[in-house]
Amino acid sequence: MADMTITSPQAIPYCDETACIAAQCVPTLCVGKGVPSNEKLYARSSDVIPGGVNSSIRAFKSVGGSPYIVARGNGAHIWDVEGKKYVDLVQSYGAIILGHAHPAVTAAIQQAATDGTSYGAPTPREMKLAETISSRVASCEQVRLMNSGTEATSTAVRLARGATGRKVIVTFAGNFHGATDALLVAGGSGIATLGLPGTAGVPDEAVANTMVAPYNVVPRLTNDVAAVIVEPVAANMGVVAPAPGFLEGLRQECDRVGALLIFDEVITGFRLGRGGAQAKFDVRPDLTCFGKVIGGGLPIGAVGGRRDIMSVLTPNGKVFHAGTLAGNPLATAAGLAALNELTDDVYMEISARARHGASLLRDICSAAGINAHFPVVGTLVGMYIGKNGDASQQLPHNFDEAKTTDEKMYAQLFHAMLKEGVAMAPGAYEAIFFGLAHTDEVFAELARAAERAVAQVQH
């Protein structure tokens, strides 16, 4: 079991501070005296960071326990501060597609950093990244870069409202668009319902013009709708493919009432293929939100779309957008380097790996009597755990169906996998992210660990 060897953690120096200086270790990496443990560092983080995390899911609330603290990553693997190695199926929730610390991306960031990290003036790299996105995604005649997927969806909503002069936004239950007030609505079931705040801190008024419809059914729109925003492949309720005709139907219905169609391709953009979900399903949105892959692992977001709509953004138009770090030199360098690697052949390869990974996990679960399904859409893999004994279980098509997944069983499997050296997302509704670094060798390691893990799950 060479893959399970506990290596000494090189990436995280630990010593007292005077010795630290003598040893010339990097003060920003040093966590002080004593051998670091996940538990100790998490406790320390929790003292100074709410919940010990900077993005809520990382705190393991839905699976229990406390998180591993990552010291470093390379390719398909991460190492925690105790030196334990994991096959990483999280891959920064999809921001990483080439594997951790990909040499081309790392070199691009290092080179860019030597020229300064932010100027507050236009740069060639942001122009090139916008050109690259525009040349690969036909609907994106113009592109505005920003700092996160959340900023992209909130900007797209403001832009759609400003451009149409209308207020109502239609979203779909089970879709996720980041921490944007107007889109943080509780998903209703049945026909389109008026949104209720999905979290404290969002007043009713902030979502008074947000309607929630069930995924995979084309809602009938009224002519006060500014935009429909949709994940063209839902990847935040497991992975749910668009039903045949769903995306085309949205396009037609938007055109009928003069509403804009916004694709949230923060996950699917440059992950499903060079042209994203819109190329795969051949439906052209008016606006597209990007994030994750286009930053090569650095903070980024973007809105792209029709020239006439994009020109409504300031400074040319009347809808305000600005950002101190927008178009950041390091993020655009990393993004360009990543996109440069992503040829059609690479996507074919990752799709093959996604199919392989999904069937490997399905077979191992099924041999252990776990009724788990791993839907594959291109390079994306989801997981849905059906009721045991019901072999005819259908894959979910919407949020109500997705929510019937066995969360308790997922939590057990998650912890068993973690113990055996596989890091899955600490939540039953996240996608599994296979990338270019998940080689046959990694799959062999994954299979051995998964076999040991499923044997520990009780059902």
Ligand SMILES: *Cc1c(COP(=O)(O)O)cnc(C)c1O
């Ligand atoms: C991750 C995600 C977002 C939010 O992006 P952040 O960069 O985390 O703000 C928005 N939409 C979708 C579909 C996402 O998966």
